[in-house]
Amino acid sequence: MDIIVLQRNATAKDLRHIVKKLEKRGFKANISKGTERTVIGVIGDTSKITEDESNAFGAMQGVENIHRITQPFRLASRDFKPSDTLIRVGKTVIGGKKIQVMAGPCAVENMQTLMNIGREVKKAGASFIRGGAFKPRTSPYSFQGLGEEGMKILAEVREKTGLPVVTEIMDPRDIDVILKYSDVIQIGARNMQNFRLLQEVGEYDKPVLLKRGLSATIKELLMAAEYIMSRGNNKVILCERGIRTFETTTRNTLDLSAVPVLKKLSHLPVIVDPSHGVGIWDLVAPMAKAAIAAGADGLMIEVHTNPEEALSDGEQSLKPANFKTLMKELRLVAKAVGRTI
């Protein structure tokens, strides 16, 4: 069901023309003549009307605007699948009662550092190791990651700690190496609308952690999930990581209301990355607790044994001791909202 609002001065001919177009496309038109405007209700399965067709209707003579009623996403919607989706990675389940914590450095730097971090976060209760081997950096002169070498280090740390690996893909040409070494493929915020990359990861039976873009609406995030799911991969984990606003005391503005909104609109699990959301290490703990209280199914937290030597994102990384304390506090909050961690 969509609504077409006509201009005040639309003619009877305009109206006929529009109705004819609708009927040709197999829809019925319900015409309401108000005192000020005429409005056409489009009856039929309007979810089949693409954005393009809808825009083209908007360009027709006499049309003021179009209100779409049907959500543009389908596979990702709770209308389509009312029950929560659980995503299994080995023995770990994302989206269930237990909150999963993914922890580790921004970038994989070398074996020793990552192994130390992996052991520390495992001991504190994390259930995934995160770390980037392919790094999207604002500057071409910044550290771009170790590439396949970094992937091997991640796999080695998984071997020793038992923690499954979450790592980012930046280029569809890297899909083979990513599939070989990782357990969850991350799509970063800057690639949320890299549609070719979404289609690529949609071709495989591998969980995808999809981060919300800096200026993406919640509906656009769900449309990006739809891209992946439309290719057959339903294992999508949504991640709120802060949006861009006018506020400058934090790196981004963490939009925690996205958590309950996403849980309402979609059946997919939702996690939160407070480290990128705020960008300052001493704000990570309160926002991690808030994320859980808001209903998140998991957290992604940056941890580094030596933030001041980190090759990336040192400012927002927790030291292992702080991470350990945080995990204890998180357990209490999780319990308060009927979850475990």
Add this chain to the structure above:
Amino acid sequence: MDIIVLQRNATAKDLRHIVKKLEKRGFKANISKGTERTVIGVIGDTSKITEDESNAFGAMQGVENIHRITQPFRLASRDFKPSDTLIRVGKTVIGGKKIQVMAGPCAVENMQTLMNIGREVKKAGASFIRGGAFKPRTSPYSFQGLGEEGMKILAEVREKTGLPVVTEIMDPRDIDVILKYSDVIQIGARNMQNFRLLQEVGEYDKPVLLKRGLSATIKELLMAAEYIMSRGNNKVILCERGIRTFETTTRNTLDLSAVPVLKKLSHLPVIVDPSHGVGIWDLVAPMAKAAIAAGADGLMIEVHTNPEEALSDGEQSLKPANFKTLMKELRLVAKAVGRTI
């Protein structure tokens, strides 16, 4: 301490001119000549340099830009007063271990409705009754509030329930009637930079609940508090209530990271209004819990016995039964973070 960065092509004469100006104002200049730029460190109590003077320096020949190091707020800053400020309203304390909940309808509509709501929220554990008698409405054709009549109803409900009253002032000319009937004066988001109103409420010994503007930065909120405090009234309660962003599924974007940021920069108590933050009643509960987990000292929540007949903000009001359930849940979260409610 402020920093003046010179343009690449600034001359020695430009530099001398700037240094002379600084010395005339009683400052010392520390000049660093880098390989690319010359930078002047301004030594002395630069917090005395007003925004205007700083801008005027920015207009001088050879100046590229100015980095201010000193925070522009002073009385509101934690540097100035390291310990938390506790604000007493009767026997209630805002800013202490106990989280205070202010509840009630958006607007005062009539005695019966407000009395019912007051009794319900009291029973559920709220510690303040909120309700507007003077209403800032986007449309001149919307209900504008009952005025003094509404203030009397609020006072009567306080009488019967024992709940102190929080209500909004919109016009400095209403100060007498507001002082007469209310316990906490609210400055709404749209008036956060109504400087005359801030100055007016700064003249009295009455707690002020200051809401963050829709597009106000955290520092601007603290400057607005400074306006009030600079007139002698130190009883300012800061309130995060959502900022304006590009996201449209929620009424505003509730910026919960503002809570720990404000607690770090300032000694003033911080509360959160999730009702205006999200604008949809079924998102209020998760965001209220998240606010407490993030460290808020209190909450402001819209409650109405009959939201679909409410004269204002029906969509975002909780019914008493839902409010009661929420209060129970909040108690658990408060406990998890070492607070009571």
Add this chain to the structure above:
Amino acid sequence: MDIIVLQRNATAKDLRHIVKKLEKRGFKANISKGTERTVIGVIGDTSKITEDESNAFGAMQGVENIHRITQPFRLASRDFKPSDTLIRVGKTVIGGKKIQVMAGPCAVENMQTLMNIGREVKKAGASFIRGGAFKPRTSPYSFQGLGEEGMKILAEVREKTGLPVVTEIMDPRDIDVILKYSDVIQIGARNMQNFRLLQEVGEYDKPVLLKRGLSATIKELLMAAEYIMSRGNNKVILCERGIRTFETTTRNTLDLSAVPVLKKLSHLPVIVDPSHGVGIWDLVAPMAKAAIAAGADGLMIEVHTNPEEALSDGEQSLKPANFKTLMKELRLVAKAVGRTI
């Protein structure tokens, strides 16, 4: 005409309840049952449905959301008055073929300075002198303006130069002194939703220059105009002056597309303030030219004889020589779009 979209699981009882409410309010309901959703078209003069009532409908059982078709503003709309409104100030007309330029310092500082500036801008072709006697400043420690003393200086400059005066009101209690000395009353961006102030200036037959708020939508600007007009004062001049975005190289983001949008939606004249829009003097000229090319009816430009000694906004003020050059360039652009200056 408004549209009420029901939830997927709304019951027949929900529908009946909503229809009854509508009929009680004098509306007819046109019900369209689609394959996925039921939609109610509300027939009748829905412009009488206030925002409040609309929100209350949103709170009813079974309602998913409401699409409003009717614009919430009426007197300000071009639907209501198709022809351009011309506002006369003495012999000057705002909104006609001739573009009007308002120039002067941010704040009135003293007689000598303002007189010099007034003479310079008059010579260059400006048609109004602008300058603030009551100044809204972010910091309580900044220069707050000369008050009535400043108003007298403005009147004296008008006397000598013949330029009518534009100056800002901040407080309804200042209305008498403002009416006495000014020709156009300015409502600043921070007061765009100071509804009491809007109502106050709506009571008099004096042109009002209404600046768009930092985070106000175009529709909210028109609703603020509606506030003034609903009290009887139709002489409202709209002013785009930059909105708040994430971009930081400019003070604000000047939204020039607001000019053609406002001209389409409303009959009121539209001017642009590039000085506040960009905040850096050497960007003022290109944006002033662009404003005219976009269809603005006037400009407001900050000019100061000695920006580095200005008590306010030195960074964004043009020197008289630059202003004179700009006026020459503006004449060419105005001619190119069929206007004069």
Add this chain to the structure above:
Amino acid sequence: MDIIVLQRNATAKDLRHIVKKLEKRGFKANISKGTERTVIGVIGDTSKITEDESNAFGAMQGVENIHRITQPFRLASRDFKPSDTLIRVGKTVIGGKKIQVMAGPCAVENMQTLMNIGREVKKAGASFIRGGAFKPRTSPYSFQGLGEEGMKILAEVREKTGLPVVTEIMDPRDIDVILKYSDVIQIGARNMQNFRLLQEVGEYDKPVLLKRGLSATIKELLMAAEYIMSRGNNKVILCERGIRTFETTTRNTLDLSAVPVLKKLSHLPVIVDPSHGVGIWDLVAPMAKAAIAAGADGLMIEVHTNPEEALSDGEQSLKPANFKTLMKELRLVAKAVGRTI
């Protein structure tokens, strides 16, 4: 030159530690002890300090924050190359006195339609044909473009009209086909920070039209240009096409102040796409004129012979007759600002 501001409570040991780190990296430290804060001026070629290293300094004990003085982009900066860059495509020059207009449909649909559009825009004075064969679409169910088939149609239209081709690349794997058929490669807004794609197009001697991302700052746009240039391709054309803000009457907010800001910071040519900026065809003409008045070197405008049948972006496309009228008006504005078209 960079500035490190220490925390109020930083110790002498913290200071020594930081200074030692700086010296180890080959920098000198200029220490200014103010009355409130100590500030370190970092002397040496700080442009070599990457974002990562700077962040890591931010994580050091005692550091409050870091002000970077040096721009993070170098090859793209006007400091590096003061004279305007001219980019030649056949006999056409972008960045010179003559303003270049790129016109055509959003997507290549079929030979007949594109040929008709190509002839019309050529006749009206356009100097490039634009059209997408690979389309980034928000929905996986929207038309995704004709791929190589579309590229061949573009080449055929170039053959017949003499207009060089601008078309978008979405995937590094398509580089060969894009290089084969196009004259200018477009990087779309959603791919502005697809760093692998930027690096890929940086490897070839082919002009790149780089669109600003929806929420990219001007500096991030220049950093994206730097990515391309750091690989050896200096032929980058910057394009403002609207940013995402809270305003909803237009599709995006066209930030025309970006034009003079970019011309000041960089030597690269700057063009404007008003069609995507506003998203509504009847607002394109005023914004196109404004873009030229603001100093743009070119325009990109969507034109379609039959917008209501367009497979993409029908709402914002001009019909050939309107485009012809616009070109006439643009000639007048161009002349007024000393340019030709």
